[in-house]
Amino acid sequence: MKFIDEATITVRSGDGGRGCVSFRREKFVPKGGPDGGDGGRGGDVIIKASPRKRTLYDFRYQRNLAAKNGGYGQGAQKTGKDGEDLLLELPPGTIIRNAETGEVITDLTQPEQRAVVAQGGRGGQGNRRFMTSTNRAPRFAQPGEPGQHLTLQLELKLLADVGLIGLPNVGKSTLISALSSARPKIGDYPFTTLTPNLGVVKHPWGEPFVVADIPGLIQGAHQGAGLGTQFLRHIERTRVLVHLIDAAAIDPEDPLEGYKTVNRELSLHDKKLAGKPQLVVLNKIDIPEAREKADRFAEAWAEERDDDFLQISARGAEGTEKLVSAVVQMLDKAAL
Ligand SMILES: Nc1nc2c(ncn2[C@@H]2O[C@H](COP(=O)(O)OP(=O)(O)OP(=O)(O)O)[C@@H](O)[C@H]2O)c(=O)[nH]1
Ligand SMILES: [Mg+2]
Incomplete structure (x- = not known):
């Protein structure tokens, strides 16, 4: 296996799911109130120092990495599913920089150390949340917050005494x-x-x-x-x-x-x-x-x-x- 100690990757956290516009439908209730649920959260991109990893080899070809989007809100006040986080395991000693600014985001010096590098978007609110005394039947809901796109520079500097x-x-x-x-x-x-x-x-x-x-x-x-x-x-x-x-x-x-x-x-x-x-x-x-x-x-x-x-x-x-x-x-x- 080749010893790779530098890599550039693009990560994307998940978009928040869109909120739902829906109205209660029940037999014998002609005009139900709004019951659209909120969208789920987008997944985070999380990095973790894993002593099992010795090099950045895994990231040589796999360069576009994304967490899952949050699910859409649904009727009957059902909240959308949260998007799954993306967990990236890196060898201890890896320094993670924002490729655009060069700023160090985190330095994984401790085994099992973790950091969220891109937060998932919040889910949008469903129409139920927008009901007021003057608007009992809101016909809108919030879109989910978009996830973050980030290019990361990974540099491994082994930790030795x-x-x-x-x-x-x-x-x-x-x-x-x-x-x-x-x-x-x-x-x-x-x-x-x-x-x-x-x-x-x-x-x-x-x-x-x-x-x-x-x-x-x-x-x-x-x-x-x-x-x-x-x-x-x-x-x-x-x-x-x-x-x-x-x-x-x-x-x-x-x-x-x-x-x-x-x-x-x-x-x-x-x-x-x-x-x-x-x-x-x-x-x-x-x-x-x-x-x-x-x-x-x-x-x-x-x-x-x-x-x-x-x-x-x-x-x-x-x-x-x-x-x-x-x-x-x-x-x-x-x-x-
Ligand atoms: N006689 C003797 N030979 C040694 C000793 N230490 C190493 N050698 C020999 O020197 C040669 C080079 O040893 P390595 O340990 O590969 O040297 P290195 O410094 O790691 O070499 P590179 O990785 O090529 O830079 C080998 O043939 C070893 O067996 C020693 O204490 N005495
Ligand atoms: Mg040697």
Whole structure:
């Protein structure tokens, strides 16, 4: 299934049913009074965050969505049936905007959260309601109120606490597999991951946190190189970034190069993203030549920075516990 994170749809709430013009007819009562019932309400268009939904795939082709109209009022004071609501289930993290004004109508951040985006029209009143002392037999009734037409822009920005970034093939998906029950594809080639994956990390220090694994970034990503920066939107809402580096691929001549490339692409895309707290982690430390390269990295790092970085083997699940504890501390410190 394709990962769709943007869609434009048109929704329409139901029209209210028309009120009825009718007069009582009974045997032996020649002139009955008005008894036209009111029309029913039009159905609302309601959106709801459903954790079962992962993408906006459902809305790729299905673009015109309407609630049902209210039923007409009837004689004998019968009110028309209310039109059925239209319920749209969207993945949590979807932002809903009015496509014309760009205004945010709602942001579905909580599971099961609901919002009415277009209200159904009221039903028209039947002629019975218009009877007065001077007009005992009104021959008119109200039409129903029309429903609302609205074009909505849907944008999915996944909700995760931690974003996993790095060059392709550094072991991001291997790491999320080691930490959570997520089982993304792992491959010894760049761009194995084509769409974001979420994993829930359980740990003994408190509430679980959610990690997002996204496709790797390369130089020029902000201009569309590789898979570009299109998936960075899914880590915009994270509080902390884990920047994973393949220790075996470090260039001993310029050990910080890869690290800097990724950060350059981040800030060219979005300064806010680049400003998030970032934990730097060297991976694949089980590979013999990686250790030596990690030492070169450490020397270059110490010349420029006074904070720490970690060394792990995601494949061997070595150092991952320390990584989780460091992330928990950062999450505790970082406010959204
Ligand atoms: N030796 C060793 N290999 C690792 C380690 N972690 C990952 N790998 C290998 O590195 C390769 C890439 O791993 P992935 O997890 O697919 O890397 P990725 O960063 O998700 O790659 P993309 O999705 O393509 O950006 C695979 O062959 C992994 O088995 C590690 O700790 N040690
Ligand atoms: Mg991957």
